[in-house]
Amino acid sequence: MAFGVVSCTAAALAGGTGEHALLLVDPSRPDAKHLANYYRAARDIPDVNVLYMKPTAANYTAFVNDNLDAFFGYMAQTGIRDHVDFVVIMPPDSFYVSAPGLIGSIGCPAAVSRFSISGAYTMSQIVDDILGGGLVETSPNRYFRANNVTRGFDSETLYFNGKPSTDPGARAYFIGALLGWTGTLGNTVGELTAMIDRSVAVDGTFPAGTFYYMETADTVRSGVRDADYPARVADIISFGGMAEHLFDNVPVGRHDALGIMTGIANPGILTEDFSILPGAICDHLTSWAATFDRSSQEKVSAWIAKGASGSWGTVEEPCAIAEKFPNARVHVWYFRGMTLGESLFRAAKGLPFQGLLYGDPLTRPFTHIPVVSVPDAPTGTVSGTITLTPSATTSHPTGAIDHYELLVDGVLVDTVAFGGQFNLDTAAFGDGWHDLRVLAVDDTLAASSGRWVGSFESSNHGHAITISPTITSGDLATAFTFAVTASGPDIQEVRLIHNGRVIDASASLSPTLSAYGSTLGAGPARVQAEALLSGGRRVRTAPVVLDISTAMGTPSGAAPVARSYRKHIRGDTTAVVELPYDHDNDAESLTFQVLSGPSQATLAGGTDAYRIVRPMAGASGEDTFTFQVSSASGTSGVATVTLVYTPCQSDIDGDGVVGLTDLAVLLSNFETGTTREEGDINGDGTVDLTDLAMLLSAFDVPCP
DSSP states (O other): OOOOOOBSSOSSOOTTOGGGEEEEEOTTOHHHHHHHHHHHHHHTOOGGGEEESOOOOSSHHHIIIIIIHHHHHHHHHHTOGGGOOEEEEOOOSOSEEEOTTSSBOSSOSSOOOEEEHHHHHHTTTOHHHHHHTOOBTTOBOTTOOSSSOOOOOOTTBOEETTEEOOOTTOBOOOEEEEOOOOSTTSOOHHHHHHHHHHHHHHTTOOOOOEEEEEOOSOHHHHTTTGGGHHHHHHHHHHTTOOEEEESSSSOTTOOOEEEEEEOOSOOOTTTSSOOEEEEEEEEEOOTTTTOTTOOSSOOHHHHHHHTOSEEEEESSOOOSOGGGSBOTTHHHHHHTTOOHHHHHHHTBSBOOSSEEEEEOTTOOTTOOOOEEEOTTOOOSEEOSEEEEOOEEEOOOSSOOEEEEEEEETTEEEEEEETTOOEEEEGGGSOSEEEEEEEEEEESSTTOOEEEEEEEEEEOSSSOEEEEEESOSEEOTTOEEEEEEEEESTTEEEEEEEETTEEEEEESSSSOEEEEEHHHHOSEEEEEEEEEEETTSOEEEOOOEEEEEOSOOOOOOOOOOEEOOEEEEEOTTSOEEEEOOEEOSOTTSOOEEEEEEOOSSEEEEOTTSSEEEEEEOTTOOEEEEEEEEEEETTEEOOOEEEEEEEOOOTTOTTOSSBOOHHHHHHHHHTTTTOOSGGGTOTTOSSSOOHHHHHHHHHTTTOBOO
């Protein structure tokens, strides 16, 4: 079972900006919803980069069949696959996926039986290798490199020996990270929001301080790495930094730690006298640093509570095997400008079966972040084609700006070389407000990126929509209501959306829409009104940010409400379909039950607030299924989800946009191909001029 489309050359390198991260949010967990709101706002992550889906599964088979199918399907449906490199997991209900019997041993008496939740997503493009039975606990991570060369990460690039390659052994990955664990022995939500704040604030600031390599008396745990310490200290100093090799468990009496590497079960993270600076990577090599269901040994969460931005630990007994832990070069790469996630993953010589990457992977204190401006960005309502002329500079002593990337509503729509202009046809998008971003990427191997974030209002098709909130702050039991007015032809539904998911909907053109604070989650919740047109195009208002406190408020005791709506999905790939609801009591668990299924698709997803929808071959037109939601307060009425299948026939590679890759596939199989995967878009058994015309007519337009 293969997932993803990869190449040996980078398309949109990670770079550390929020556009490259996909957030996974369990919609049943209040802490996950809160931290998703907070992290999205802090990192200014596009709304489309938030997926409300339970990240975990009962076992690895279920994880592959459901979670990964939904994960890749969501990216294809939304058109963001080509630039998602990081998978950031909000607090889930488990920190691992059960995976016994899949990975061979090379001598550790404790067999691999768990995959860390971050590692499971990191390895989502090598499922066939894992299920094929040929991997062992030290099988190599092909992004690892045994030198100090930085290398910007790209999830669509095949790596071998730490660099892009066409070698048959080359592999592609994501960088998965667990933002935080809030269960037993984990972090509090407050500790995690503080970690987010300091991580964002330290980006690109080049803080002064020292990297500490600690050689302990525990020869088993320390001896795995401490022979490398003198060389790595010398490396950091040669690059202009400060590093020390000390003989102790932690740097007692030091208050300038930019990073700490040690090896001992209980280093005294929270009790010893030392200080960690914002952005620091700290880890202690031991068996159960990320095994939160065992109380012995200090946990990675203690480093975050102390002030670090990231750590690494294992989710079960790993034995003292070097490939399972970060190499001492992690701090060298970090100091040279890579992100926290890139540095930790590049430092893992072996695949992260048991290794949990913990914290904020986008942190980049030592990156020369390009400064970007767009002087001719639109300031009023626009129509037709507009020109955008970006400008950017970098402080990197040997680097220069290489190219610019243009994103509209979180979707990559164009790339131009440095000095180039974008010509954006606003008529290709719906009327109303659009998120507009320009990324500048430098020409170093680290491929560091900076961004300009703005917006534009378009008017090409005669549609308009407004939103007026009654209040913008409250608690979890507060009912937030919005007066919405939409106008124009062919509007089928008016909705309230939050991070891209539908919360409320109405067939009226002037409805009052609402949501309780508990439905949206605490923190800065960003909502918009949206008018849905019959062809799937959407018209949106500018966002409204609600300040929702963590206070429970006074729940009404009423049963939850289920809400009907329409969902346009591509008929050729899996979709994640939300089940809109409203309820004012975060303390009550909710159960979602499908009462009648669709006739042209199958459903999966348990009893949570979404379903994984798999359209059958040839699915077309409209389809429906019904559901209701229940809690201790009662059961809702029945709601109907109307699925509208909108095949994106010309999107051959399934990345959500008809682009150059699709054109290349078609041309390479011209007059010889016979399948859709080869470019036969109209399904007549031949790749010909008709298929080419269909592709060109949809070129550079995101799928609906």
